Amino acid sequence: MLEADRSREPGAPDRATPRGWGLSRRPEAGGAQTYELRGTWAFITWGAMISIALVPFTNVFIPRTALKYSVMSVTQLFFWACILISPRVLRRGYSPILAWMVVLYGTRYIYGSLLSNFQELMADSTRNMIRPMLWAWILAAVMREDRLRKWGADVYLFGCTLAGVLHLLGIGTDRPIVEAMGSLRISAFELNANVLGVIYATAFVIALARVIQARAGRGTLARLLYAGAGVITMLGLLLTGSRSAAVFVALGSLSLIAIETRRAGWSRSAVLASVLLAGGLLGVGMANSIIGQRSERVVNAGVGSEARARMAPVLIDQFLRSPIYGLGPENYRVELGHRARTGDPDVGIVAHNQLFMFAVEMGLFGLVPFLSVCGLLLVQSWRFRGVEGGLPFALALPCIFTACTTANIAFHWHFYFIVGLVAGTYGAQRDRKAASPDSAFLPEGP
Numbered sequence: 001m002l003e004a005d006r007s008r009e010p011g012a013p014d015r016a017t018p019r020g021w022g023l024s025r026r027p028e029a030g031g032a033q034t035y036e037l038r039g040t041w042a043f044i045t046w047g048a049m050i051s052i053a054l055v056p057f058t059n060v061f062i063p064r065t066a067l068k069y070s071v072m073s074v075t076q077l078f079f080w081a082c083i084l085i086s087p088r089v090l091r092r093g094y095s096p097i098l099a100w101m102v103v104l105y106g107t108r109y110i111y112g113s114l115l116s117n118f119q120e121l122m123a124d125s126t127r128n129m130i131r132p133m134l135w136a137w138i139l140a141a142v143m144r145e146d147r148l149r150k151w152g153a154d155v156y157l158f159g160c161t162l163a164g165v166l167h168l169l170g171i172g173t174d175r176p177i178v179e180a181m182g183s184l185r186i187s188a189f190e191l192n193a194n195v196l197g198v199i200y201a202t203a204f205v206i207a208l209a210r211v212i213q214a215r216a217g218r219g220t221l222a223r224l225l226y227a228g229a230g231v232i233t234m235l236g237l238l239l240t241g242s243r244s245a246a247v248f249v250a251l252g253s254l255s256l257i258a259i260e261t262r263r264a265g266w267s268r269s270a271v272l273a274s275v276l277l278a279g280g281l282l283g284v285g286m287a288n289s290i291i292g293q294r295s296e297r298v299v300n301a302g303v304g305s306e307a308r309a310r311m312a313p314v315l316i317d318q319f320l321r322s323p324i325y326g327l328g329p330e331n332y333r334v335e336l337g338h339r340a341r342t343g344d345p346d347v348g349i350v351a352h353n354q355l356f357m358f359a360v361e362m363g364l365f366g367l368v369p370f371l372s373v374c375g376l377l378l379v380q381s382w383r384f385r386g387v388e389g390g391l392p393f394a395l396a397l398p399c400i401f402t403a404c405t406t407a408n409i410a411f412h413w414h415f416y417f418i419v420g421l422v423a424g425t426y427g428a429q430r431d432r433k434a435a436s437p438d439s440a441f442l443p444e445g446p
Contacts, residue, residue, distance in 0.1 A: 040086040047078050048142040051135065052152055053159030055413045056199050059190035060172075072131070072413070079134040093141030095423035097376045098133065104358070104369035105129050108329050111362055115328035121347065122329045125411075132416040139420025144427035152424075153206050153391065156417060160203030161229040163189065164236035167196075185241035195412055197242025198402070202395060202414045203233040205252035209391040212257065214264040244406045246286050251398035254279055259390030308352050308406060310340040315356040319363075326363035354403040354410055374400045377419065380426050387429070392422050 058072040082089050105126060112122035143149040166172050172188035187193035207230030211223050218226075237245050257278050261271045318332050333348030343349025351357040358366035378400060381392035395418045399409060409415040 044082050044086065044089060044138065045142055045148060047082070048138055049151060049155045051075050051078060052139070052155045052417060053162075055156060055417060056160055056163035056191070056196065057189050058413050061190075075135050076131045079131075079138055082138050089138060089141045092144065092427070093137040093139075093423070095140055095426050097373055097380070097419055097423050097426075098137055098140065100369050100372045100376065101133050101136075101419075104366065104373065105133060107365055107369065108358075108362060111326075111365065112329035116330050117328070118330040118333075118347070125330065125350075129410045132413050133419075135413075136416035136420040136423070139417065140423035140427060143420055143424025144431065145424075146428060149421065149424050149428070152417075152421065154210075157203045157206045157210075157226075157229055157233075160200055160233050160236075163196075164200065164203075164232040167236045167239060168232070186239045193240040194242045194244050194407065197237050197240035197245030198248055198407065198412060199414045200233045200237040200240070201242075201245040201248035201252065201398075202418070204230050204237065204249055205256060205394050205398075206391065207233060208253055209256055209260070209389065209394065212260050213389055214260065244402050247406070248398040248402055250279065250282050250286075251401055252394045253282060255397050256390045256394035259385055259393065263386070263389065307340060307342040307349075310342070311336060311349075311351065312353070312356075314339045315351055315353065315360055318360045319356065322363055323359075324363045326359070326361045326366060329361045332357075332360045350408060352406055352408060354408050357408065357410075374403065377422055381422050384425050384429055388425050392418075392425055396422055 054071050054075075058070065058075075060071050061067050062069045062071065062074065108129075109123070109126045112126065113119070116122040139152065143152050163172075167186075167188045173186055185193045187196050189196065191199075207226050210218065210226040211230065234249075237249065254275050258271055258275050261274050262268075266274070314336050315332075318327060318335070321327070333343070333350060334346075335348065336351065337343035337345065337348030340349070351360065355367075355370065358370045377396040378393070381388075381396040385393050399415055399418055403409040403415075
């Protein structure tokens with residue numbers, strides 16, 4: 001097994017395995033003998049944590065590789081290294097969410113190979129979905145351990161805080177921050193402003209959870225440090241001017257506050273008051289930022305000035321044209337670009353709506369698996385909120401909402417981190433149930 005040999009009490013969380021390298025011989029259930037290099041769990045764990053911290057830097061190229069290898073591409077090597085030294089990590093990381101993703105992306109690739117008019121573009125975009133999915137599989141295996149699940153969230157926050165500091169200093173931006181302040185949006189690290197904004201938004205919700213969770217056992221100093229990290233990630237988010245990120249923060253923060261205050265024993269009226277107060281503060285902050293300026297411009301110029309608003313009716317029309325089989329992966333883009341008057345005239349534009357994209361490309365063959373992934377993320381994160389707290393649900397809900405309205409989450413690494421977190425929670429609860437099927441005891445969340 002991947003876990004170290006030990007006597008386990010019912011309901012006890014997993015612990016890390018031995019650190020040293022060497023051959024280890026352990027009996028599996030039923031008396032069968034298995035062999036594994038000792039220290040593999042340490043390699044997988046540390047590799048997972050480092051890769052989590054690098055999420056904001058996934059598009060940064062490795063030095064001296066002639067701009068061929070980015071941090072994103074190196075994570076694929078990490079996955080294969082994990083499989084080579086410990087194939088059982090696949091079984092440990094399995095969850096229904098990831099199984100449906102395999103169905104979705106596998107169908108897209110096969111379907112696209114037969115019907116797509118843009119074979120190279122289709123293959124490249126599908127690989128950009130599969131690569132982080134494999135990474136999420138490793139994360140799900142690692143974050144089945146309660147301690148590592150908490151570490152994973154903290155490491156993600158640390159990586160985004162570091163990125164936020166560099167971003168605010170103008171390091172990683174295309175020009176010095178002082179010169180760029182006249183622009184409406186300032187991105188960094190070769191990332192699209194919306195992508196970087198949602199990465200920051202995910203980190204902010206994690207920081208908020210660490211500050212307000214009543215039963216976490218954190219001292220005042222620790223909460224102040226988390227609050228500082230939240231401020232930095234929020235400032236970075238505001239620089240990007242991403243409205244999708246603003247929606248993410250609003251939905252995530254309000255749902256988190258509602259769950260955590262309810263867990264703390266507040267009355268329903270107090271919970272409602274806290275949610276309304278937080279919503280008002282967030283609204284005022286966003287309205288007086290770059291995000292507010294961009295939203296005001298749309299209001300003044302009319303909805304027709306917004307590309308995503310023009311794209312929505314075109315996507316609906318394309319889906320209704322072939323609701324069962326779809327138009328084929330990537331085949332919708334040129335028409336969408338022409339009719340919505342946006343994007344490159346040769347290759348069109350990708351749908352800024354993951355739900356519509358899969359529906360238009362593959363009809364029901366894409367819609368059913370995608371909705372299954374979304375449904376499982378929401379159901380599992382909600383089901384375990386009493387144990388894990390509100391964080392998994394507060395990340396899953398805004399992620400799914402933006403996917404169905406304004407974002408392409410299948411291409412975003414923050415989405416796969418959330419998948420790994422929720423899938424790891426699901427695996428941990430299965431372990432507890434298997435260890436003590438008749439026990440109603442479940443330990444408190446972070």
